[in-house]
Amino acid sequence: MEPLVFLKLGGGTITYDSRESTPRIDVIDRLLSEIKKAKEEHGFDLILGHGSGSYAHVPASKYKVNEGLKYEFSRMGATVTCNTAKALNTVIIEEAIKIGLDTYPFSPSSFAYAGNGRIIKGVTDGIRKSLESGFTPVVYGDVLIDDVKGVTIASTEEVFNFLSTEFGPDKIIIGADVDGVFDSNPTQNANAKKIDRVDNSNIDTILKGASGSNKSFDVTGGMHTKVEMLYNMVKGVNEKFGKPSIGYIGNAAKEGVIGKLLSGKPVNECTEFSYR
Ligand SMILES: Nc1ncnc2c1ncn2[C@@H]1O[C@H](COP(=O)(O)OP(=O)(O)OP(=O)(O)O)[C@@H](O)[C@H]1O
Numbered sequence: 001m002e003p004l005v006f007l008k009l010g011g012g013t014i015t016y017d018s019r020e021s022t023p024r025i026d027v028i029d030r031l032l033s034e035i036k037k038a039k040e041e042h043g044f045d046l047i048l049g050h051g052s053g054s055y056a057h058v059p060a061s062k063y064k065v066n067e068g069l070k071y072e073f074s075r076m077g078a079t080v081t082c083n084t085a086k087a088l089n090t091v092i093i094e095e096a097i098k099i100g101l102d103t104y105p106f107s108p109s110s111f112a113y114a115g116n117g118r119i120i121k122g123v124t125d126g127i128r129k130s131l132e133s134g135f136t137p138v139v140y141g142d143v144l145i146d147d148v149k150g151v152t153i154a155s156t157e158e159v160f161n162f163l164s165t166e167f168g169p170d171k172i173i174i175g176a177d178v179d180g181v182f183d184s185n186p187t188q189n190a191n192a193k194k195i196d197r198v199d200n201s202n203i204d205t206i207l208k209g210a211s212g213s214n215k216s217f218d219v220t221g222g223m224h225t226k227v228e229m230l231y232n233m234v235k236g237v238n239e240k241f242g243k244p245s246i247g248y249i250g251n252a253a254k255e256g257v258i259g260k261l262l263s264g265k266p267v268n269e270c271t272e273f274s275y276r
């Protein structure tokens, strides 16, 4: 069996923040090419995920989708948000087709079910079989039907968290628009210092310095949620599968960083996560 890697392409990297529902096609193509090359050279299995950026975060925030079916507009808002998330997924798949990367889309709204904001059930046979058949399955942050709230938002990290308990990935990479995790928000504090490693010894301190996203429309918690969920995934794989899993938050906006992380080459623009 090949090593299994999860890779998220952050919404802030693959879309324009200030232009609603506008993809950065050049960045998407570069990242997909880095992925294709690394896969051809190193032969790992990959589950690819992508955030929503200025696509679904905008209606999710406008229609307060995370509050569930509370308002008269909630059902329509959930459908618009779900459809908008799918629209970016369609762009990613179209670009992968052009580049020759064999992807296959899996919408979390169709395979996963939530309970009070967390995924509690999901059918993953199709994802497993697609991996065995040589595809790169592609998932994304989506709207899910929720047992308690009616509907909820599941970030790509939440989807990865669920899939990590099923598949036990060896490596989990979160591609963001910063060089990793800093001791405070680097886009607001020029003196912020980058953290090279996160593990059992410093996770609590690091979480204190990791705040939300800079984007006004973000509904999934920014860097704080990423740090918390990535650490928990790495820990969870270690405990459930009895093997190490290594995590990275790295700068997907800088050329070559994702390719190197996928290939196991040294990278400065990242923070490494482990559990001992
Ligand atoms: N301690 C920190 N270290 C690094 N970045 C931080 C920190 N605290 C806050 N941030 C902010 O978090 C942002 C990354 O989170 P954000 O949710 O915007 O990423 P994203 O890749 O667009 O993800 P998503 O796809 O979930 O929207 C950075 O651009 C930065 O402004």
Ligand SMILES: C=C(C)CCOP(=O)(O)O
Pocket (backbone or CB within 6 Å): 011, 050, 051, 052, 053, 056, 057, 060, 081, 082, 085, 140, 141, 142, 143, 153, 154, 155, 156, 157, 219, 220
């Ligand atoms: C806003 C929606 C529907 C999903 C957000 O997912 P993320 O961009 O991975 O945080």
